[in-house]
Amino acid sequence: MSEESKYLLEVNDLNTSFFTDAGEVKAVNGISFKLEPGKTLGIVGESGSGKSVSAYSIMQILAETGRVTGGEVKFRGENILNYSEKQMQKFRGEKISIIFQDPMTSLNPVFTVGYQLEEAVLLHTNKTKEEAKKRAIEMLTLVGVNEPESRVKQYPHELSGGMRQRVMIAMALCCEPDVLIADEPTTALDVTIQAQILELMQDLQKKLGMAIIMVTHDLGVIASMCDEIMVMYGGRVCERGTADDIFYRPAHEYTKGLLRSIPRHDNMNEKLVPIGGTPINLLNMPEGCAFCPRCDAAMKICLTEKPDEIQIGDGHTAACWMNIKEAFEAQEV
Amino acid sequence: MLKYIGKRVLLAIVSILIVSAITFFAMNAIPGGPFNKEKATDPAVQAELESRYNLDKPVTTQYVLYMGNLIHGDWGVSLKSGREIWPDITSKFAVSAKLGISAMIFATIIGIVLGSIAALTRNKWPDRLIVFFTTLGTAMPSFVLATLLLLLFCLELKWIPVYNSSNPNYILPIISLSVYPMAYITRLTKTSMLDALNQDYVRTAKAKGVSRVKLIFVHALRNALIPVITYLGPQIAYILTGSMVVENIFTIGGLGSAFVTSITNRDYTTIMAVTIFLAILMVVANLLTDIAYKFTDPRIDFNN
Ligand SMILES: Nc1ncnc2c1ncn2[C@@H]1O[C@H](COP(=O)(O)OP(=O)(O)OP(=O)(O)O)[C@@H](O)[C@H]1O
Numbered sequence: 001m002s003e004e005s006k007y008l009l010e011v012n013d014l015n016t017s018f019f020t021d022a023g024e025v026k027a028v029n030g031i032s033f034k035l036e037p038g039k040t041l042g043i044v045g046e047s048g049s050g051k052s053v054s055a056y057s058i059m060q061i062l063a064e065t066g067r068v069t070g071g072e073v074k075f076r077g078e079n080i081l082n083y084s085e086k087q088m089q090k091f092r093g094e095k096i097s098i099i100f101q102d103p104m105t106s107l108n109p110v111f112t113v114g115y116q117l118e119e120a121v122l123l124h125t126n127k128t129k130e131e132a133k134k135r136a137i138e139m140l141t142l143v144g145v146n147e148p149e150s151r152v153k154q155y156p157h158e159l160s161g162g163m164r165q166r167v168m169i170a171m172a173l174c175c176e177p178d179v180l181i182a183d184e185p186t187t188a189l190d191v192t193i194q195a196q197i198l199e200l201m202q203d204l205q206k207k208l209g210m211a212i213i214m215v216t217h218d219l220g221v222i223a224s225m226c227d228e229i230m231v232m233y234g235g236r237v238c239e240r241g242t243a244d245d246i247f248y249r250p251a252h253e254y255t256k257g258l259l260r261s262i263p264r265h266d267n268m269n270e271k272l273v274p275i276g277g278t279p280i281n282l283l284n285m286p287e288g289c290a291f292c293p294r295c296d297a298a299m300k301i302c303l304t305e306k307p308d309e310i311q312i313g314d315g316h317t318a319a320c321w322m323n324i325k326e327a328f329e330a331q332e333v
Numbered sequence: 334m335l336k337y338i339g340k341r342v343l344l345a346i347v348s349i350l351i352v353s354a355i356t357f358f359a360m361n362a363i364p365g366g367p368f369n370k371e372k373a374t375d376p377a378v379q380a381e382l383e384s385r386y387n388l389d390k391p392v393t394t395q396y397v398l399y400m401g402n403l404i405h406g407d408w409g410v411s412l413k414s415g416r417e418i419w420p421d422i423t424s425k426f427a428v429s430a431k432l433g434i435s436a437m438i439f440a441t442i443i444g445i446v447l448g449s450i451a452a453l454t455r456n457k458w459p460d461r462l463i464v465f466f467t468t469l470g471t472a473m474p475s476f477v478l479a480t481l482l483l484l485l486f487c488l489e490l491k492w493i494p495v496y497n498s499s500n501p502n503y504i505l506p507i508i509s510l511s512v513y514p515m516a517y518i519t520r521l522t523k524t525s526m527l528d529a530l531n532q533d534y535v536r537t538a539k540a541k542g543v544s545r546v547k548l549i550f551v552h553a554l555r556n557a558l559i560p561v562i563t564y565l566g567p568q569i570a571y572i573l574t575g576s577m578v579v580e581n582i583f584t585i586g587g588l589g590s591a592f593v594t595s596i597t598n599r600d601y602t603t604i605m606a607v608t609i610f611l612a613i614l615m616v617v618a619n620l621l622t623d624i625a626y627k628f629t630d631p632r633i634d635f636n637n
Pocket residue numbers: 018020025027045046047048049050051052053054063065066101184217282
């Protein structure tokens with residue numbers, strides 16, 4: 001127990017499916033991770049790899065057809081999957097907050113920015129309306145929104161995308177949560193604004209001390225700010241380690257492919273190679289390695305048996321038969 | 334906002350002029366006139382009557398004369414009864430409005446409630462039941478429903494008298510009039526509610542810790558009402574004109590039945606007056622809808 005309390009958030013063998021007319025879509029298939037207070041975990045993977053679904057599963061804000069089918073999500077040692085809806089309402093926004101991919105659609109178009117911020121404050125504190133309004137303005141100032149006094153009276157459509165994402169961040173942080181999940185917070189924004197928002201988040205982390213789960217499909221963007229990075233494919237964890245592990249000592253074939261497909265300072269002169277093939281069909285998951293149909297290094301065993309995560313180095317693991325083979329051979333010699 | 338309203342009023346005047354011209358010339362193009370009877374009238378008397386009401390002049394001159402009077406607030410006298418038209422229209426409109434507005438309020442409230450229930454219980458039995466009745470409601474014309482209600486409650490069960498000129502019973506006409514818009518509003522609310530509940534901003538609100546009830550009735554409903562309001566405006570005017578048939582079936586002396594009678598009587602001045610009156614109503618209803626729309630959806634910008 002005392003070991004566990006070191007972690008703020010612990011996700012164990014999480015499974016989430018959507019039950020659609022076409023069948024069970026297995027979006028998340030047994031992911032696990034641990035997060036310490038004040039640290040940053042990066043989750044990386046291509047579109048459809050289950051990053052958002054993992055985040056929504058933790059918050060329990062899945063679409064109607066989605067259900068967590070197994071595993072546990074422990075916050076300070078308590079499995080929040082057993083919480084009632086009432087308990088979850090208190091939990092969301094107060095202990096863990098989330099900001100979303102698309103700031104253009106994430107704010108309610110018919111309410112003012114001020115109303116939406118104040119609502120978040122009023123839900124989790126005993127503040128009066130006046131105090132909540134003060135807090136809203138204070139938060140807007142903190143996230144670098146200019147003229148906050150007049151902004152609170154504006155509607156979301158009167159703000160730019162970058163401004164809206166700042167409002168979303170202000171809203172997520174107004175009750176000082178312990179964990180902030182950022183689900184591709186900058187994907188919809190242009191590059192200069194992207195950098196500003198990421199910088200703002202790091203800045204706020206220093207000031208407020210919350211842990212961050214940074215979800216992205218762009219490894220390069222977040223590498224420098226993460227204590228640990230987790231690479232996902234097909235709702236499974238492929239590899240995890242520090243940014244250095246992932247960048248310089250990738251051990252999983254998918255991670256290697258991912259690195260070949262993005263520009264980096266050390267591959268400037270090489271051609272970028274996108275990963276071939278199409279993303280897997282979650283309705284019909286392969287028996288063995290999820291990446292097998294697209295993997296150039298695939299072996300017979302990859303087809304039939306699921307590789308387990310094995311230790312590569314200190315805090316560096318990968319779930320790829322290549323490593324298991326190497327480890328096995330190394331043992332034999 | 335004021336500039337927008339001014340522009341809309343100008344446009345409205347143009348559309349009313351067009352409606353009045355079409356009605357006036359179409360009405361005159363049909364053979365026969367107000368003083369043509371099955372029994373031949375003395376030609377001399379007929380000529381005298383026609384010249385008294387300007388009917389012997391060219392149609393264009395008649396139109397100009399008519400509109401000239403109208404601008405000075407003179408709606409003319411009925412060619413049938415010889416009475417002033419304006420007081421007649423206002424008293425009959427009061428009856429129609431009472432009927433139509435009650436029906437619309439009834440339809441809107443019940444429609445929004447049923448639509449929300451259907452959205453929240455989608456594919457469960459309350460939704461299925463509501464879908465069944467709304468399909469029935471939109472498929473049945475109001476005159477069929479009115480006749481059936483009359484048959485059941487007045488003739489079979491005898492709960493309500495068939496005819497009472499001094500104190501007509503409004504319940505059955507209100508039901509007949511409101512079923513269609515109610516069914517339509519129910520369906521509209523259901524689809525737009527389902528749509529709103531699936532929007533990102535509802536998920537954002539949920540992630541903040543907003544309760545399910547507030548999620549539905551504050552965050553989603555406000556957005557879901559926007560299409561309902563768009564539908565309501567033209568519908569209010571439609572109900573006032575659409576009640577002609579229902580007013581006739583239940584022998585309620587409203588504007589609708591006055592219109593029908595004036596057409597069978599070839600009562601030119603009354604036809605014109607009622608048409609223009611309804612056109613004005615329609616335009617005003619649309620303008621009010623746009624303003625209501627602006628208050629529900631802040632993204633609407635009247636300056637563009
Ligand atoms: N409501 C839903 N119904 C059915 N399937 C869904 C639903 N939501 C997500 N999925 C499926 O789950 C899988 C994972 O989706 P998810 O949104 O987590 O991907 P992601 O990694 O966040 O990708 P992106 O980078 O595009 O945001 C996808 O294949 C998607 O089709």
